[in-house]
Amino acid sequence: xxxxxxxxxxxxxxxxxxxxxxxxxxxxxxxxxxxxxxxxxxxxxxxxxxxxxxxxxxxxxxxxxxxxxxxxxxxxxxxxxxxxxxxxxxxxxxxxxxxxxxxxxxxxxxxxxxxxxxxxxxxxxxxxxxxxxxxxxxxxxxxxxxxxxxxxxxxxxxxxxxxxxxxxxxxxxxxxxxxxxxxxxxxxxxxxxxxxxxxxxxxxxxxxxxxx
Numbered sequence: 001x002x003x004x005x006x007x008x009x010x011x012x013x014x015x016x017x018x019x020x021x022x023x024x025x026x027x028x029x030x031x032x033x034x035x036x037x038x039x040x041x042x043x044x045x046x047x048x049x050x051x052x053x054x055x056x057x058x059x060x061x062x063x064x065x066x067x068x069x070x071x072x073x074x075x076x077x078x079x080x081x082x083x084x085x086x087x088x089x090x091x092x093x094x095x096x097x098x099x100x101x102x103x104x105x106x107x108x109x110x111x112x113x114x115x116x117x118x119x120x121x122x123x124x125x126x127x128x129x130x131x132x133x134x135x136x137x138x139x140x141x142x143x144x145x146x147x148x149x150x151x152x153x154x155x156x157x158x159x160x161x162x163x164x165x166x167x168x169x170x171x172x173x174x175x176x177x178x179x180x181x182x183x184x185x186x187x188x189x190x191x192x193x194x195x196x197x198x199x200x201x202x203x204x205x206x207x208x209x210x211x212x
Contacts, residue, residue: 097148098134098176106136110198117191123179126186126194130176133198134158142201151176162204168197 102109109132116125134154138145143157155173159166172194179186 098131098145098151098154099149102131104131104135106132106139109135122186122188122191126175126179126191129191129194129198130172133172133194133201136198137161137201158201162201165197165200165204168193168200172197 104112109128113125113128113132116122116128130151134143134145134149134151137143137154137158142161143154145154151173152170155166155169159169162169172190175186175190175194178184179190
């Protein structure tokens with residue numbers, strides 16, 4: 001009987017089990033979230049392991065222990081398969097945010113951007129300048145920045161308030177991401193474009209909009 005059960009599933013098999021189990025109607029009723037469904041399903045699994053273990057007295061203590069370890073290992077594998085991608089997604093989003101742990105105001109960021117530009121360090125200069133631009137937009141009430149905000153989210157929000165600069169903001173957001181994450185270094189030209197965008201922002205009338 002027990003030999004028909006794959007107690008050592010590969011990743012694909014375990015994923016199928018998880019998807020099939022979580023697709024059951026009882027997991028989607030009463031407004032239950034997928035995380036709550038997983039927690040409840042694991043609780044039911046442990047309870048089932050206990051009941052089956054109690055019925056395996058003929059196997060002796062070693063048999064019950066082995067069965068329990070297999071069940072717990074399966075549960076841990078399923079949690080890793082289901083929750084792992086979510087954690088990786090959150091880490092990716094966190095890594096893509098504009099400011100990280102940089103809490104300087106726009107004036108300080110602008111000053112450091114100018115120093116880096118004077119030294120010919122265009123990548124550092126561009127990163128500081130784009131941050132200064134976004135911080136300035138927040139300080140004057142044009143956009144509302146939030147934790148984890150990406151360069152493109154800031155550009156989209158600012159573009160709604162300043163539609164004439166929407167394209168330039170998108171270009172600067174691309175240049176910021178390329179420079180910060182090493183896809184391609186900034187140049188005097190990309191820094192100059194961001195500086196021109198920043199100057200145009202300063203010359204516009206202040207307009208408050210909500211971010212998406």
